Amino acid sequence: MLNAQITAALLGVALAGAIFFLVRRDHLHGPFAAWWLMVAAATLALGMFPSLVIWLGRLTGINYAPVLPIIIGLSMVLLRLLKLDIDRSRQERQMRRLTQKLAILEQELDQLRGRATREPVDSED
Amino acid sequence: MQTMDAPPADNSHAIGRLNSKHPLTSLQADAENRGPLLPIETALTLLAPAECLAVIPARDEVATVAAVVAGVRASLGCRVLLVDDASTDGTSTAAREAGADVLILPIGLGAWGASQAGIRYAERNGFRGVITLDADGQHLPESLPLLLEAQARTGANVVIGTCIERLSVPKRIAWQYLRLLTGLRLRDFTSGLRLYDVSAVRMLAAPEASLLDYQDVGVLMLLSKKGLRIVETPTLMRERTNGHSRVFASWAVVARYMFNTTILCISRLDLGRRGATSSGAER
Numbered sequence: 270m271l272n273a274q275i276t277a278a279l280l281g282v283a284l285a286g287a288i289f290f291l292v293r294r295d296h297l298h299g300p301f302a303a304w305w306l307m308v309a310a311a312t313l314a315l316g317m318f319p320s321l322v323i324w325l326g327r328l329t330g331i332n333y334a335p336v337l338p339i340i341i342g343l344s345m346v347l348l349r350l351l352k353l354d355i356d357r358s359r360q361e362r363q364m365r366r367l368t369q370k371l372a373i374l375e376q377e378l379d380q381l382r383g384r385a386t387r388e389p390v391d392s393e394d
Numbered sequence: 395m396q397t398m399d400a401p402p403a404d405n406s407h408a409i410g411r412l413n414s415k416h417p418l419t420s421l422q423a424d425a426e427n428r429g430p431l432l433p434i435e436t437a438l439t440l441l442a443p444a445e446c447l448a449v450i451p452a453r454d455e456v457a458t459v460a461a462v463v464a465g466v467r468a469s470l471g472c473r474v475l476l477v478d479d480a481s482t483d484g485t486s487t488a489a490r491e492a493g494a495d496v497l498i499l500p501i502g503l504g505a506w507g508a509s510q511a512g513i514r515y516a517e518r519n520g521f522r523g524v525i526t527l528d529a530d531g532q533h534l535p536e537s538l539p540l541l542l543e544a545q546a547r548t549g550a551n552v553v554i555g556t557c558i559e560r561l562s563v564p565k566r567i568a569w570q571y572l573r574l575l576t577g578l579r580l581r582d583f584t585s586g587l588r589l590y591d592v593s594a595v596r597m598l599a600a601p602e603a604s605l606l607d608y609q610d611v612g613v614l615m616l617l618s619k620k621g622l623r624i625v626e627t628p629t630l631m632r633e634r635t636n637g638h639s640r641v642f643a644s645w646a647v648v649a650r651y652m653f654n655t656t657i658l659c660i661s662r663l664d665l666g667r668r669g670a671t672s673s674g675a676e677r
Contacts, residue, residue, distance in 0.1 A: 362604045365503055369511035372477070372497040373518065380495070 274319050281316020285309035308345070440546050441591060443470040445522040448538070449512030451505050451586075452529035453479040456488050463492035465535030466527070470542075475515060476529070477508040485529070505586070506609040510598060513590070517599040522592045526609075533587045537629040541589040544627035551594045551622035552614075554580065555587030557631035568652060575659045576615055581626055583610040594622055611655050615662050 288309040292302045315321055315338055326334025448466045452459055459476065466474050476489035480502035490496050497511050509526050516524045525541060527533040537555060544553045572583055586609060590598065597603065597620055598613065606612035618624060 358605065362601060364501070365507050365510075365604050366601060368499055368501045368503060369497075369507070369514055372499045372511055373515050376495060376497050376515070 277319060278316040281312040281314075285313040304349070441523040441542055441589075443472045443539075443542060446470070446472045446525050446542075446589075447512070447516040447519075447521040447523070448472055448474045448525045448527065449477060449509055449516065450474065450489075450494070450527055450529045451477045451479055451508030451512065452481065452485050452489070453502065453505075453508075454481045454483045454485060455529040456481070456483045456485045458531040459485050459529045460488045460492040462527070462529055462531055462533075462535065463489050463494040466538065467493055469535040469538050470525070472525075473521075475512050477512045479503060479505070479508040504607060506606050506613070507604075509586075509609055510603060513595055514599045517595050521595070524590045524595050526586055526588045526590075528586045532631050534630055534632060537587070537631075540627055540629055541587070544625060545589055545591065548625045549623070550625040551591045552617055552624040553589040554582065554585050554624065554626045555589075555629040556582040556585055556626045557629055564648070568648075571652075572611060572655065572659070575656065576611060578611075578614055578618060578624070580614065580624065583614065584608070587629060587631075597622070606658075607654070608651075612658050612662070615659070619662070 286309075288297075288305045291297050292306060297305055322337055323334045326332070326337050329337065331337055448470065450459070450462060450466070463474050463476060466472070474489075474494040475497060476486065476494040477497045477499065478486040478489070479499050486496045486498050497515060499508060499511060503511070512526070513524050523545075525538055527535075527538070533555065541553045541555055544550070569581065569583055573579060588609075594617055597617060603613065603616055606616075614624060
């Protein structure tokens with residue numbers, strides 16, 4: 270029993286430590302940092318005080334308390350994935366429009382350059 | 395450089411008025427619309443070929459692109475813009491030599507993304523209409539004036555060039571399904587041979603249309619939801635000389651396409667308008 274607790278605590282501490290490290294090294298930016306810091310805090314708390322889980326289970330009426338962190342974790346992952354896809358859609362739109370604008374500007378630049386070098390070549394019409 | 399600096403946008407109000415009076419999307423087959431369906435101000439929306447930009451989206455079509463560009467120039471005399479969707483075979487060079495202006499997309503965006511780039515270019519440079527056609531030679535350049543004629547006759551905002559004979563049985567079934575789902579009474583949803591007028595160009599250039607993956611159902615639903623009129627006109631088409639339909643390539647692709655389109659339709663469905671397609675009562 271104690272062994273399992275130590276394992277859980279170690280995992281929590283390791284995850285929290287890794288996240289703190291990444292945030293401090295500026296690998297995770299802004300709102301992501303806040304989210305992951307919360308995750309780190311939660312794993313740390315649950316790892317250090319397993320009795321929290323039992324207390325939470327009693328509070329929510331779930332008989333088999335150990336399943337609770339799994340449920341919470343999974344729903345958080347789902348929420349996070351949903352948010353990720355929303356962001357990805359937005360970025361896809363921006364990327365497409367930027368690509369189009371880049372091509373348009375490049376064409377116009379070429380045209381202006383062409384006009385500047387070989388003055389009036391327009392003979393048609 | 396001829397038409398570039400002449401954006402006669404002065405009758406955009408008339409177009410807006412016209413649309414608010416006729417917000418229905420109705421398929422008007424060629425025979426049944428001789429009558430005076432529209433008020434006189436329709437005349438203001440008529441398009442001259444020189445005010446139009448022909449947009450040709452192309453990916454790896456070096457074999458046919460030069461002939462298509464030359465054909466369009468001969469048939470309409472308008473400016474031709476080839477949008478090179480990240481080709482690797484020199485499509486853009488061939489098109490430039492044939493006399494087209496060329497946009498080169500550094501990242502492949504698909505047929506609709508490429509067309510939209512051309513539409514944005516047209517909006518930016520003050521063109522009053524956009525004609526799109528495929529680069530694989532299946533749309534005959536000689537049929538382009540038919541689109542302008544149909545537009546002049548019906549005053550519609552969008553004209554789709556349809557080749558009925560081309561439709562195979564599975565396609566017919568698929569289109570019947572899409573007609574039911576969307577409430578759009580069109581015969582061919584995927585035809586890339588189209589004429590968009592200035593108000594359609596403005597709507598399609600907007601960010602709203604940038605996440606669409608195909609030029610078909612999503613684009614048409616967007617336009618009809620905004621109250622634009624879409625008509626079809628029969629045209630002749632050639633069998634694809636090379637290449638193949640991007641949509642109807644294999645059963646797996648078709649299944650995925652139909653599934654995605656269904657989702658798109660459901661998410662865009664406007665029940666109020668759907669019931670009122672015949673009376674055109676919207677807002």
